[in-house]
Amino acid sequence: MFQNLLQAHVIDPNNYVAFTFFVGTMAMMAAAVFFFFEMNNVDKKWRTSILVSGLITFIAAVHYYYMRGYNLETGASPIFFRYVDWILTVPLMCVEFYLITKKAGAKIGLLWQLIFASLVMLVTGYIGEAIYGTQTQSWIWGLISGIAYFYIVYLVWFGDVAKLAGNAGPAVTKAVRTLGWFVLVGWAIYPIGYIAGTAGGLFGFRVFEGLSMDIVYNIGDAINKIGFGLVIYALAQSDKTVATA
Ligand SMILES: *C/C=C(C)/C=C/C=C(C)/C=C/C1=C(C)CCCC1(C)C
Numbered sequence: 001m002f003q004n005l006l007q008a009h010v011i012d013p014n015n016y017v018a019f020t021f022f023v024g025t026m027a028m029m030a031a032a033v034f035f036f037f038e039m040n041n042v043d044k045k046w047r048t049s050i051l052v053s054g055l056i057t058f059i060a061a062v063h064y065y066y067m068r069g070y071n072l073e074t075g076a077s078p079i080f081f082r083y084v085d086w087i088l089t090v091p092l093m094c095v096e097f098y099l100i101t102k103k104a105g106a107k108i109g110l111l112w113q114l115i116f117a118s119l120v121m122l123v124t125g126y127i128g129e130a131i132y133g134t135q136t137q138s139w140i141w142g143l144i145s146g147i148a149y150f151y152i153v154y155l156v157w158f159g160d161v162a163k164l165a166g167n168a169g170p171a172v173t174k175a176v177r178t179l180g181w182f183v184l185v186g187w188a189i190y191p192i193g194y195i196a197g198t199a200g201g202l203f204g205f206r207v208f209e210g211l212s213m214d215i216v217y218n219i220g221d222a223i224n225k226i227g228f229g230l231v232i233y234a235l236a237q238s239d240k241t242v243a244t245a
Contacts, residue, residue, distance in 0.1 A: 016212070017214045050236060064085075138198035142191065
């Protein structure tokens, strides 16, 4: 019995799911430390944005640590804690868009629109995975989630986020464009995981049969959470007011 308990904590070299949870934990931890320390190396006006990048990766690090253990011990997908993580971190990414565009006059209503759309996207995704994951109907929930997702893409590319960024100077315009690519391409990784992991897949078809949902999500998280933070860090570095000593 104890032998089994011990073995549960050993990552088999062929267990890529557990391995990506392990690497994910480490990467999120390292990124959080980086952002927290670099807060003092940027202009005051960017400090809160860098702090939020640190919080996003820190929250993810804690969840990844837990999900790694959960997956090793049960062999199952940690659906619930995956969504707890997303429900905390995705709205914080919406806060990042708001903080960046606030300098160009963004109103709090824009933040609520982004947060509301992200909650619809995640709650319907959770229902699709946790309740209908083994049934064909999961595509309906994935579709509703996808509509909310495209609304976020719209806001960032053509809506208020894009318009305000255009008024906030070239550095902000460039950063919002790059973050827009993360939302359009980087976030599109997640529906692939959903299609791979639920029986309904893509309108009832399982086009990514055999692909591990958790590996897809873990890759997506590493790109999006760390990459997103680095874009904001680069913006803060490029937008330093020269100190007059
Ligand atoms: C750090 C975590 C992030 C950026 C998570 C983002 C998650 C999504 C963009 C999820 C989207 C989904 C769809 C668009 C349809 C299928 C269900 C979801 C929830 C996987």
